[in-house]
Amino acid sequence: MSAKRTAALLIHGLGGTPFDLGSMNRILKRAGIDTHSLTLPGHGGTPEDLVDVSAEEWLHAVRARYREVMRQYDVVHVIGMCMGSLLALALCANERHERGKLVTLAPPIFIDGWATPWYTFARHLLYWVPLVPQRMRVEEDEPFGIKNALMRSIVKAKFERGDNFHYRWVPLACLRQVDRLRRMAMRAVSTLRCDTLVLHAREDELTSLRSAWFLRERIERMELVVLENSYHLICVDNDRELVAKSVLDFLGLAADGAAAPDSEVRDLARRHPDGMAGQRVEAVLPLCASGVVR
Numbered sequence: 182m183s184a185k186r187t188a189a190l191l192i193h194g195l196g197g198t199p200f201d202l203g204s205m206n207r208i209l210k211r212a213g214i215d216t217h218s219l220t221l222p223g224h225g226g227t228p229e230d231l232v233d234v235s236a237e238e239w240l241h242a243v244r245a246r247y248r249e250v251m252r253q254y255d256v257v258h259v260i261g262m263c264m265g266s267l268l269a270l271a272l273c274a275n276e277r278h279e280r281g282k283l284v285t286l287a288p289p290i291f292i293d294g295w296a297t298p299w300y301t302f303a304r305h306l307l308y309w310v311p312l313v314p315q316r317m318r319v320e321e322d323e324p325f326g327i328k329n330a331l332m333r334s335i336v337k338a339k340f341e342r343g344d345n346f347h348y349r350w351v352p353l354a355c356l357r358q359v360d361r362l363r364r365m366a367m368r369a370v371s372t373l374r375c376d377t378l379v380l381h382a383r384e385d386e387l388t389s390l391r392s393a394w395f396l397r398e399r400i401e402r403m404e405l406v407v408l409e410n411s412y413h414l415i416c417v418d419n420d421r422e423l424v425a426k427s428v429l430d431f432l433g434l435a436a437d438g439a440a441a442p443d444s445e446v447r448d449l450a451r452r453h454p455d456g457m458a459g460q461r462v463e464a465v466l467p468l469c470a471s472g473v474v475r
Contacts, residue, residue, distance in 0.1 A: 185255035194263030196348035203416030274369035296386035314354035326413035
């Protein structure tokens, strides 16, 4: 009997790129899984492109890519990060996904993390003020979802240079669509048919463990891994190796060769001190995203 063809569909977060998932793409490929992804509507350009994008457009794009991949493979695992995990939850529920597993990374069912301002609830009022949702900017700021000081400094440097790896801000109108998507995911999760893994950091500054508890109470076949040394971007933070191992174990894959040794980044830093000081970090960032920076 021939082996089943297996793939993974990776879904990035709001304002993001595949960087959101760190080295997950490479790790899965090394484990023998074909990987597929997409750029969500309104992404890959400028933040202004998000103003008129709806939650339905994101869902439609993800569904189209999912069905395309499903036609090519026997087994398809769906992996989403942040908003991508909300899309993954809704997708797998609506499509009655059973030919593969679901992995949700830091799912923001609730926006209630420790760095969330007390006045965040006011956004629901501002949504109804003419022109405000389109014109108001919600800035990305410290700690940028990252507890690891070196990784955070690299991300900050790239933001300051204007590198297009992640939007520095999103329009308030976009958050309204995220809130709609959160409600869609909440309603959908109880109908999930596939095995589900939830990874969530205890110190997530955007969304508390309340989100993970919500999912655990409603998803019948679910595993939960609580991370103790990361903020929101768990795929590139201190617990990234545990994230990779947990995902591979859940999918029944070998972890051999999945992570590069820590010595690589130490050698790189010694060889390129001027590059770090001058914020020329292109050579360092791939290793950071591959899980070798402590």
